[in-house]
Amino acid sequence: MSDLMTEDLAQAAADDVLVSARGLGRVFDVSKPWLNRVIEREERVFLTAAEDVTFDIRRGKTFALVGESGSGKSTIARMIVGLLRPTSGAVTVDGVDLFRSGDIAGQTALRRRIQMIFQDPYASLNPRWRVGDIIAEPIRAFQLEQDAKAVRARVGELLEQVGLAAIDGIKYPHEFSGGQRQRICIARALASKPEFIVCDEPTSALDVSVQSQVLNLMRDLQRELNLTYLLISHDLSVVRYMADDIGVLYLGRLVETAPREQLYEAPRHPYTHMLLDAAPRLDAFGRTAESVVGEIPDPIDRPSGCHFHPRCPHANDRCKTEAPARLVLGPGRTAACHGVEEGRL
Amino acid sequence: MSDQALLSIRDLVVEFPTRRGLLRPVDHVSFDIHRGEILGVVGESGAGKSMTGSAVVGLIDRPGRIAAGEVLLDGEPIHRLSEDAMRRVRGRKIGMVFQDPLTSLNPLLRIGDQLVETIRTHLSVGEAEARKRAIAALDEVGIPAAARRIDSYPHEFSGGMRQRVVIALALAAEPELVIADEPTTALDVSVQAQIIALLKRLCRERGAAVMLITHDMGVIAEATDRVAVLYAGRLAEIGPTPDVLSRPKHPYTVGLMKSTPSTLGEGGRLHQIPGSMPGLRAIPNGCAFHPRCTKRFERCDKERPDPIPVGAGQIACWLYDPAEGDRHAAARAELAGAGSDPAAIATAEAGEGAA
Ligand SMILES: Nc1ncnc2c1ncn2[C@@H]1O[C@H](COP(=O)(O)OP(=O)(O)OP(=O)(O)O)[C@@H](O)[C@H]1O
Ligand SMILES: Nc1ncnc2c1ncn2[C@@H]1O[C@H](COP(=O)(O)OP(=O)(O)OP(=O)(O)O)[C@@H](O)[C@H]1O
Ligand code: SF4
Ligand code: SF4
Ligand SMILES: [Mg+2]
Ligand SMILES: [Mg+2]
Numbered sequence: 001m002s003d004l005m006t007e008d009l010a011q012a013a014a015d016d017v018l019v020s021a022r023g024l025g026r027v028f029d030v031s032k033p034w035l036n037r038v039i040e041r042e043e044r045v046f047l048t049a050a051e052d053v054t055f056d057i058r059r060g061k062t063f064a065l066v067g068e069s070g071s072g073k074s075t076i077a078r079m080i081v082g083l084l085r086p087t088s089g090a091v092t093v094d095g096v097d098l099f100r101s102g103d104i105a106g107q108t109a110l111r112r113r114i115q116m117i118f119q120d121p122y123a124s125l126n127p128r129w130r131v132g133d134i135i136a137e138p139i140r141a142f143q144l145e146q147d148a149k150a151v152r153a154r155v156g157e158l159l160e161q162v163g164l165a166a167i168d169g170i171k172y173p174h175e176f177s178g179g180q181r182q183r184i185c186i187a188r189a190l191a192s193k194p195e196f197i198v199c200d201e202p203t204s205a206l207d208v209s210v211q212s213q214v215l216n217l218m219r220d221l222q223r224e225l226n227l228t229y230l231l232i233s234h235d236l237s238v239v240r241y242m243a244d245d246i247g248v249l250y251l252g253r254l255v256e257t258a259p260r261e262q263l264y265e266a267p268r269h270p271y272t273h274m275l276l277d278a279a280p281r282l283d284a285f286g287r288t289a290e291s292v293v294g295e296i297p298d299p300i301d302r303p304s305g306c307h308f309h310p311r312c313p314h315a316n317d318r319c320k321t322e323a324p325a326r327l328v329l330g331p332g333r334t335a336a337c338h339g340v341e342e343g344r345l
Numbered sequence: 346m347s348d349q350a351l352l353s354i355r356d357l358v359v360e361f362p363t364r365r366g367l368l369r370p371v372d373h374v375s376f377d378i379h380r381g382e383i384l385g386v387v388g389e390s391g392a393g394k395s396m397t398g399s400a401v402v403g404l405i406d407r408p409g410r411i412a413a414g415e416v417l418l419d420g421e422p423i424h425r426l427s428e429d430a431m432r433r434v435r436g437r438k439i440g441m442v443f444q445d446p447l448t449s450l451n452p453l454l455r456i457g458d459q460l461v462e463t464i465r466t467h468l469s470v471g472e473a474e475a476r477k478r479a480i481a482a483l484d485e486v487g488i489p490a491a492a493r494r495i496d497s498y499p500h501e502f503s504g505g506m507r508q509r510v511v512i513a514l515a516l517a518a519e520p521e522l523v524i525a526d527e528p529t530t531a532l533d534v535s536v537q538a539q540i541i542a543l544l545k546r547l548c549r550e551r552g553a554a555v556m557l558i559t560h561d562m563g564v565i566a567e568a569t570d571r572v573a574v575l576y577a578g579r580l581a582e583i584g585p586t587p588d589v590l591s592r593p594k595h596p597y598t599v600g601l602m603k604s605t606p607s608t609l610g611e612g613g614r615l616h617q618i619p620g621s622m623p624g625l626r627a628i629p630n631g632c633a634f635h636p637r638c639t640k641r642f643e644r645c646d647k648e649r650p651d652p653i654p655v656g657a658g659q660i661a662c663w664l665y666d667p668a669e670g671d672r673h674a675a676a677r678a679e680l681a682g683a684g685s686d687p688a689a690i691a692t693a694e695a696g697e698g699a700a
Pocket of ligand 3: 269270271306307308309312313314315316319324336337338339340
């Protein structure tokens, strides 16, 4: 395992990787309070939100994580930016281990370079601050501009970049519509001139016309500033438009990773097939996602073996008992499936 | 379906007095929703969709207020009710799913307790029965192992799970009218399909009416019977869903359909309607869309078009004014041909036939 890991990391360096997740896992204790447990004679209950997640994000590229609601996307995102401590595994950004104690200096220096746009735009904006101050905060904190006037000018520029007006800075968050608040979050994320931005559903609250503006903007900024993105989205057309590499999550495990074209044109994992079949397409108006079969399983009581086996049309006996290992199929391409390993898929 | 609409909005105007003038996020909007019907509301960010929903349930932030027009629920005006009376209507008769799921959940209370409280406030059932219903409600919105997770706190749920809890809360007291503001934005297709099926079932089985605010045209296509398109606080177009989606008539709706991301190819850029929607401080004279409209003519920047009946719907655009005669026939034909791809029309028409 450790041999594989060093080899892996050497390869990562060669590919100009900015962010690496290695064997990342997170378990939550979701037991009832102690007293209830004693009275009701219940065991402690654990929920595995992420398990053994390994992937690389190349510098200047976009890596997208897709998967059903509750599959662990936000949990992984929060570990990748250092907001949530993993139960196991490691995250390195530009060679700095985010969680290893002893590298406080390296970790602090990284803070400005990493930003996150959260899934709940409202919850992440302080309602008592004017929008201009919200956006100015990182500029002031990291002393990116010389004086108050320069800060104001930069704030106005950021507001305009996301399709709002400079004068909007004097308003409070509640004076904006849902989509406008999301754009404020994006402006704030850009304020500290980060190199790596984790975007958790950055456009899901936006209508199509603003969504296209924001996506085009994110791509333009990426090109101009050589930004690296981790993009989380349930919208496969957005992912297709934005991502260079894609990872597919199922119940906390990464079941497939692949460069965009390969994933959309030649998916290997049966779950990826199912996801792509269910995606709404232009010619599919009026259709519901019938192609997604079976219940979304319980993350506390995940199915044995391959978690996907109850919904998989290719499951065999081995799938029910043995968890499939991560197979490297090519550059940036992995799959965790017995069917693929056995050559039957 | 009885003749009287369950919800009737008449010439609604919402105003915000500010130091630098009066803002009108909702400007003379009228529409009806009947029992058993799902009305979709679409429009660019800031168009006034949420504000219209908030006006119906009497939850406009101060100093904003309903300045004109009326809101009728089952024929009864509700826009002048006292705050107390309105609180009873909300929850029991109108269930509201707010755009921001977190603000509707109390972070300090377990999810089950919040559901049980809502159920017991509005329905006369005991604690045990309320808890049973709460579990059923969570189950219905697709929370796996609902019985085991009902005692979680909101932060222990994922974004999409919280969004579904908010839906369960809005439906818990079995309201007649459901206003759902972007209820499925953070949900993947399979969960989304489940929520849409649930809303449709409410309409079919309980005769509820739903106002569904969303920017997702796929959801509009699947879920709604009719669609209203808002632009800068005004109604641009309203009509049966297949008509509006595949044969949009208003120049703005045509542009909106073209920028739907399902039409994007990788690498290419998304279609953007030139310009952007005006801010509330700078609504253009005449037709609010005129600076961005490729079909505008002399009248458009002088007179404001009101919605007029066209086909099975209504359009607020001078091109369709009978007084203009045939002089815009070519422009209308071009709009009819633009933006709608044949496959979409075919499926929408098939859907229309089946309905
Ligand atoms: N409390 C407020 N004070 C002043 N203006 C407000 C207030 N709340 C909303 N607005 C403005 O009213 C307009 C309509 O807002 P609304 O929230 O209805 O938009 P929306 O159509 O729901 O947009 P979105 O799709 O982004 O949610 C926007 O221009 C917004 O900035
Ligand atoms: N603090 C927590 N305590 C307990 N369980 C948690 C906590 N945070 C997340 N979980 C659980 O972990 C699982 C994964 O959650 P996560 O938020 O990562 O999902 P997600 O993929 O982002 O889903 P969505 O698309 O709905 O946002 C869920 O079952 C969730 O309930
Ligand atoms: S391991 Fe088996 S059950 Fe899992 S996806 Fe592959 S074939 Fe299906
Ligand atoms: S009224 Fe004139 S400006 Fe407005 S949409 Fe119609 S043609 Fe365009
Ligand atoms: Mg999430
Ligand atoms: Mg809104």
